[in-house]
Structure formats: C-alpha cells, structure tokens
Amino acid sequence: MSRSNDAVAGMLREYSELLAIAGGPAFKVRAYEKAARAVAGHPDDVTGLSGKELRGIPNVGDHLARKILEFLDTGSVTELVELRSRVPEGLRTLLTVPGLGPKRAHQVYEQLGITSIDGLLQALHEHRLQDLRGWGAKTEDNLAASLGEAHSAGERVQLGFALDLAEELLTRISAWPQVRRAAYAGSLRRMRDTIGDIDLLVAAGEAEPVMSGVVELPHVARVLAHGPTKTSVVTSTGVQVDVRVVQPDVWGAALLYFTGSKQHNIEVRELAVRAGLKLSEYGLFDVETGVLVAAETEEEVYARLGLPWIPPTLREGAGEVAAALGGRLPQLVRIGDVRGDLHTHTDLTDGVATLEQMVAAAKARGYEYYAVTDHAPLLYMQRMTREKALAQRKRIRELERTSGMSLLHGTELNVQPDGSLDWDEEFLSTFDIVVASVHSQFRQPRAEMTARVLRAIEHPCVHVIGHPTARVIGTRRPVDLDFDAVFRAAARTGTALEINAFPERLDLDGDLVRRARHLGVRFAVSTDAHAVPHLDFMRYGVATAQRGWAAPGDVVNTYPLDELRRFLAKPLVTAGERTFTP
DNA sequence: GCCGTTTTCGGCCCGACTGTTTTCAGTCG
Numbered sequence: 084m085s086r087s088n089d090a091v092a093g094m095l096r097e098y099s100e101l102l103a104i105a106g107g108p109a110f111k112v113r114a115y116e117k118a119a120r121a122v123a124g125h126p127d128d129v130t131g132l133s134g135k136e137l138r139g140i141p142n143v144g145d146h147l148a149r150k151i152l153e154f155l156d157t158g159s160v161t162e163l164v165e166l167r168s169r170v171p172e173g174l175r176t177l178l179t180v181p182g183l184g185p186k187r188a189h190q191v192y193e194q195l196g197i198t199s200i201d202g203l204l205q206a207l208h209e210h211r212l213q214d215l216r217g218w219g220a221k222t223e224d225n226l227a228a229s230l231g232e233a234h235s236a237g238e239r240v241q242l243g244f245a246l247d248l249a250e251e252l253l254t255r256i257s258a259w260p261q262v263r264r265a266a267y268a269g270s271l272r273r274m275r276d277t278i279g280d281i282d283l284l285v286a287a288g289e290a291e292p293v294m295s296g297v298v299e300l301p302h303v304a305r306v307l308a309h310g311p312t313k314t315s316v317v318t319s320t321g322v323q324v325d326v327r328v329v330q331p332d333v334w335g336a337a338l339l340y341f342t343g344s345k346q347h348n349i350e351v352r353e354l355a356v357r358a359g360l361k362l363s364e365y366g367l368f369d370v371e372t373g374v375l376v377a378a379e380t381e382e383e384v385y386a387r388l389g390l391p392w393i394p395p396t397l398r399e400g401a402g403e404v405a406a407a408l409g410g411r412l413p414q415l416v417r418i419g420d421v422r423g424d425l426h427t428h429t430d431l432t433d434g435v436a437t438l439e440q441m442v443a444a445a446k447a448r449g450y451e452y453y454a455v456t457d458h459a460p461l462l463y464m465q466r467m468t469r470e471k472a473l474a475q476r477k478r479i480r481e482l483e484r485t486s487g488m489s490l491l492h493g494t495e496l497n498v499q500p501d502g503s504l505d506w507d508e509e510f511l512s513t514f515d516i517v518v519a520s521v522h523s524q525f526r527q528p529r530a531e532m533t534a535r536v537l538r539a540i541e542h543p544c545v546h547v548i549g550h551p552t553a554r555v556i557g558t559r560r561p562v563d564l565d566f567d568a569v570f571r572a573a574a575r576t577g578t579a580l581e582i583n584a585f586p587e588r589l590d591l592d593g594d595l596v597r598r599a600r601h602l603g604v605r606f607a608v609s610t611d612a613h614a615v616p617h618l619d620f621m622r623y624g625v626a627t628a629q630r631g632w633a634a635p636g637d638v639v640n641t642y643p644l645d646e647l648r649r650f651l652a653k654p655l656v657t658a659g660e661r662t663f664t665p
Numbered sequence: 666g667c668c669g670t671t672t673t674c675g676g677c678c679c680g681a682c683t684g685t686t687t688t689c690a691g692t693c694g
Contacts, residue, residue, distance in 0.1 A: 111666055113667095114666040141668095142666090142668085145666085182692070184692050185692095186690080186692085217685060219684065221683080221684055221685085225684090433678085464680075464694065466678065466679075524681095
C-alpha cells in the first residue's frame with residue numbers, strides 16, 4: 084500500500100477528529116472522514132497528482148485537494164496546525180476508547196480538564212465522572228471495562244502495520260553496499276496477529292556501517308541501544324525495532340534463532356543436545372570437537388537435526404517439532420493456492436471503489452473467480468434494497484462476459500440477535516454465495532450468542548459465517564461462543580467459517596482455525612475488501628490459515644470453480660437435519 | 666466540505682441500543 088496515501092488519509096482523519104472534538108459541524112466532520120477513506124482506498128499513489136486529478140477521487144473537492152497538495156508539498160497543513168493548537172493533544176487518543184466519542188471527550192476536557200487516558204483512569208478511580216451531566220454509574224463501569232481492554236492490548240501493533248513498516252525498512256537497508264541479505268524475523272515472520280517489536284536480521288561482512296545506518300534512518304525517534312552488532316530503536320510511530328547483524332555464512336542459524344518462538348527454539352535445541360550438538364545463532368556445532376556442522380541455511384540446520392524445514396507460521400512450540408519428526412507436518416495452504424476472494428464490498432454499500440474497479444483489480448491479481456458481497460438491508464445505514472441488489476447482479480453478469488473471470492454475486496447478511504437474517508429464503512437462494520456475519524449486539528451471553536450463530540449456520544442458504552468472533556484487535560473482544568458447538572455444526576452442515584484477512588480482524592485466528600480444522604470445518608480465506616488495496620490483505624489471511632495448520636483442501640477458495648460450486652450447493656444440509664427454521 | 670442537481674443551494678448513511686433521562690443525547694455500525 085502506498086505510504087503517501089496513508090499519510091494523507093491520516094492527516095484528513097486527524098482533521099476530522101479534531102473538528103469533532105472542537106464541536107465543528109457534523110457534516111464537515113463526516114466530509115473529512117469520507118475523504119480520508121477514499122484516499123486510503125485509492126489505488127494510485129496520490130504523490131504527484133494534480134489538483135484536478137485529486138478532485139477525481141470521490142469526496143475530494145476543491146478545498147481538500149488544495150489541503151492535500153499543501154500537505155504533500157510541505158508536510159503540513161496550516162489550518163490543521165491551527166486546529167491542533169485549539170485541541171489538547173491527548174484528547175484525540177481518548178477517541179480510541181470504545182464508548183467515548185467526541186462529545187464526551189470534549190465534556191471531560193471542558194469540565195474536568197482531562198486530556199489523556201491516564202487522566203481519565205484517574206478520574207474514573209475517583210468516581211468523578213458520574214457527576215457529569217448524562218453520566219452515571221453504568222457509563223463509568225462500561226468505560227472502565229473498555230479501558231481495561233485497551234490497556235491489555237499493551238503496546239503491540241497489528242500485523243499489517245508492522246509488516247508494512249518492516250518491509251519499508253528492509254528496502255532501505257538492503258540497498259546499503261555492505262548488506263548481503265536482510266529479512267524480518269521474530270513474531271512478524273511467524274505472522275502473529277499482533278507484534279511487540281520488529282526483529283530485523285541483516286547479513287553483512289562489515290557490521291559497523293549497518294549499525295550506524297540504522298540509527299540514521301528517518302523513521303528513528305529514539306535510540307535505545309547501539310552496539311557493534313545489535314541496535315534497538317523506537318520509530319516515530321512508537322514501534323521498537325531491533326536490528327541484528329551476523330556474518331553471511333551463519334544466516335540460517337541466526338534466522339532460525341531470531342524467528343523463534345522461544346518454545347520452538349527450546350525444543351529444537353533439545354534435539355540438538357540429544358544428538359551431541361549445540362545450537363545457537365552462530366550455528367550448529369559438535370559439542371566434543373567444536374566443529375561447525377551447519378549454519379548457512381535453515382534447511383541445513385533442520386536437516387542435521389533430522390527435521391524437514393518447518394514453516395515459520397507453525398513455530399509456536401505447539402506440536403510442530405513432534406509432527407516434523409514423525410513426518411506429519413501439514414502441507415500448508417499458500418497464497419498461490421488461492422483462486423478467488425469470497426467476501427468483498429463495493430461503493431454500492433460501504434466500499435470506496437466501484438464494482439468495475441474491484442473486478443479489474445481482482446482480475447489483475449490473476450483470480451479465477453471473485454465474489455461481490457455487499458451488505459444487506461438490516462445494516463440500515465447502507466440502505467440496501469432488493470432492487471439495488473438485482474441491478475448489481477445484472478451488471479455483474481454483463482461484466483462477467485467481458486472480464487474473463489467468473490463472478491459470483493453474493494451478499495453479506497446480518498445475523499440478528501435471534502439468529503434471523505435479512506431477506507427471505509426464496510430471494511436468498513438466488514445469490515451465488517451468502518456470507519452471514521454478526522454486526523451488532525456483541526455482548527450477548529454465551530448461550531444466546533451460540534444459538535444465534537447456530538441458527539445462521541443451519542440456514543440452507545448461508546455458505547460462510549463472516550468474521551465469526553467479530554473481534555477487532557485492540558478494540559473489541561471476541562463474542563462469547565461455544566466454539567465446539569459452532570465448529571461441529573459448521574462441519575456437519577458444510578458451512579465454511581471465514582478467516583477474515585483484514586489486519587484488524589484476523590478472525591478466526593490461528594488457534595481457533597486449528598481447533599475447527601480438527602472437527603472437520605472448512606474455511607473461506609477472504610479479505611472483506613472495502614477498497615482496491617485491501618485485496619492485498621489476502622496474505623494475512625493465508626498466514627492465519629497456516630497458523631491454524633490449514634491445508635489447501637481445508638480452504639474452499641483454493642478449489643477450482645466447479646468444485647467450489649459443489650461446496651456452495653451445501654449438499655450436507657437436508658431439511659430433516661435442520662434444527663432451526665428461519 | 667462534497668455533491669448533484671428540480672445545477673450555485675440544500676441536503677448530507679439512518680436506525681438501534683444504552684443509559685440517562687422523564688423525552689433524549691451519545692455512540693456505534
């Protein structure tokens with residue numbers, strides 16, 4: 084994703100939020116927010132675009148085009164700087180607390196002088212908030228709960244953010260003359276859904292120039308440590324980056340060591356000890372003679388220990404070493420196995436790209452098929468209607484003839500609190516693919532939530548349950564579900580569970596995928612794209628599937644189209660099996 | 666501030682939920 088689009092979108096979003104807190108007109112707040120979304124989702128890099136071209140982006144008009152140009156030109160916007168001076172800096176971070184919007188942020192600032200999350204916690208502790216107009220004990224309780232969650236997320240950043248940053252840093256570092264190889268390691272290479280700090284490994288004959296280069300990188304805000312082979316810095320975005328330099332001939336041993344996980348390394352080193360060997364980041368050595376046995380590649384090191392190469396996404400010390408010893412490692416699904424995306428949106432609902440743009444981008448990715456699944460009427464804000472859906476279907480059928488790619492017309496339904504869905508069964512049966520997701524009432528007790536999701540799974544027209552836990556990383560915890568019951572029902576009815584590839588979601592996560600897989604569940608790895616660049620999130624979804632030990636056969640969108648269609652026919656559901664009737 | 670006109674003004678995603686009120690404000694999706 085192009086960085087300048089993200090930077091511009093960030094500027095517009097900040098403007099929108101500051102305006103909201105300052106009590107600016109709501110329509111203006113929304114205008115900035117909409118423009119931010121459009122710019123972030125715009126497929127072309129905005130750098131170098133003319134004012135006229137910028138105005139071609141939806142929701143960007145004269146004023147915003149000028150602000151964007153000023154921003155790209157000077158790195159700043161006069162009016163934004165002025166606005167910042169009127170709103171204390173910390174107030175904006177208060178908006179990240181679920182349940183606290185611009186009005187209440189403004190209120191706690193005006194009446195209690197609170198400008199930070201710490202200040203809010205303090206006031207909460209002293210029960211000073213419930214004296215405010217419109218506040219009560221319950222409001223305080225809810226706020227305390229969401230603050231607790233935000234805090235428990237700690238300083239970790241999302242996978243997508245970390246990977247973008249790591250790749251940008253690696254591009255720079257790899258260009259230095261001393262550098263032979265450079266790669267990210269650690270939890271990022273294992274593709275965990277959140278990343279504590281970024282570990283970069285560099286192979287270079289000479290370490291010193293690399294270490295000095297790292298502290299000079301423009302991203303660096305603070306240097307934590309700066310030694311001959313290891314440097315730790317904090318970036319201006321607050322992420323810690325550890326860079327380690329090794330000799331090129333021990334690359335494999337070092338990469339293995341720095342990729343971890345700790346538990347995986349312990350298990351591998353135990354194997355070494357039992358074989359009279361010693362494993363460190365400098366190589367695999369014979370204990371008696373001290374002779375180096377293997378170090379150059381990971382494959383060599385693993386092989387000398389009697390192991391096949393173990394994919395990083397499996398290295399969690401969760402049975403992968405034993406499986407590797409026994410020849411039982413799964414054949415993992417890979418990005419190249421994916422033949423299509425089964426959950427995407429267009430600007431007919433809340434996407435920012437047109438149907439034509441999304442289809443063209445999917446075609447450019449080389450997909451064999453592509454599903455468009457815009458929202459359904461019960462997500463009221465999207466104002467979907469049967470007529471709009473049918474009109475879209477007509478355009479999809481036309482587009483299919485010219486695009487040379489199979490297009491599936493689908494929809495994303497809303498699973499209501501009682502498990503009922505948008506539209507009737509007769510109309511639903513006319514869609515090629517139906518995704519059903521929970522979008523509201525996330526705090527239902529387990530029994531109700533489970534019954535709700537089970538009813539959707541049992542519905543004969545529902546093919547995929549979208550983002551099954553509805554979590555938003557760092558913001559909203561997963562819903563409370565009896566997963567075994569859900570997984571068994573999904574397996575029995577032939578309903579796929581989604582592995583939503585959006586970096587904020589990654590839902591199901593790797594652990595749940597693994598559990599579900601054991602019960603025979605199949606998965607749809609989908610991006611939930613709302614813009615062209617979001618189609619690239621597929622790699623996060625595939626990595627999450629890998630973390631759940633999923634093979635291509637477990638993932639329905641690796642199937643050729645005819646096989647996918649057989650799956651979507653949901654042959655496993657018969658009327659007699661249904662425990663709920665819609 | 667943007668957009669689409671019944672084009673240069675007047676609308677702007679719209680309904681549910683929560684917790685507070687005692688008829689509604691704030692937040693969310």
